[in-house]
Amino acid sequence: MPTAISQHPRYDEYGLIVHRVKVKRGGTKKGPDMTIDVYGATWCGDCRQAKNTLDKLGAAYTWHNIEEEEGAADRAVAISGQMHIPVVRYDDGSFQVEPSAVDIKNKLQELGLLAD
Numbered sequence: 001m002p003t004a005i006s007q008h009p010r011y012d013e014y015g016l017i018v019h020r021v022k023v024k025r026g027g028t029k030k031g032p033d034m035t036i037d038v039y040g041a042t043w044c045g046d047c048r049q050a051k052n053t054l055d056k057l058g059a060a061y062t063w064h065n066i067e068e069e070e071g072a073a074d075r076a077v078a079i080s081g082q083m084h085i086p087v088v089r090y091d092d093g094s095f096q097v098e099p100s101a102v103d104i105k106n107k108l109q110e111l112g113l114l115a116d
Contacts, residue, residue, distance in 0.1 A: 034113055036061035039076035040086035046098050047086040053101040054088075059108060061088075 036054065038061050040047025054061050066073040066085065076087040080097045088104065089095040090111060096103055108114050 034111060035091045037064060037089045038062065038086055039064045039066055039072055039079070039089075041065060041067050044085055049101065050086045050088060050099060050104060053104045057105060057108060057114060059113060 036059060038047070038050055038054070040050065040063070042048075042065065051061075051063065064072040064075070066076055076085060077083055079089050079095050080087045082097055084097050086099070087095055087097055088099055088107075090107065092111065094107070096107060099107070105114070
C-alpha cells in the first residue's frame with residue numbers, strides 16, 4: 001500500500017504555493033513516485049465518490065477543499081479550464097474532471113499505480 005510522505009510547500013506550474021503528498025512506491029506495485037491532487041468540496045457527491053475510490057484503491061492523494069483552501073478553486077479552474085469539480089490531477093500532467101470510479105481506476109492502471 002502506498003505511503004504518504006509530507007513535502008514542504010512549493011510552487012506549482014501556475015506559480016502558486018501548494019502542499020502536496022507524494023505516493024511512495026514499493027512492494028509489488030510499479031511506477032514512479034506520483035503526486036495526486038484532488039480539488040473539490042465536502043458538499044459535492046462526485047468529490048466524495050472520487051476520494052472514496054482513491055481510498056479503496058490505496059492511492060495517496062492531497063485533498064484541496066476549494067471552499068476552505070485559499071487559491072484552490074482558482075487552481076482547479078486553471079488546471080481544467082472548467083468550473084466543475086472534482087478535478088483530479090496527476091504528476092504526468094493529465095487530469096480528470098468529474099471522473100467515475102472506473103475512470104479513476106483505469107487512469108491509475110495506465111500510470112502503473114495499481115498492482116497487476
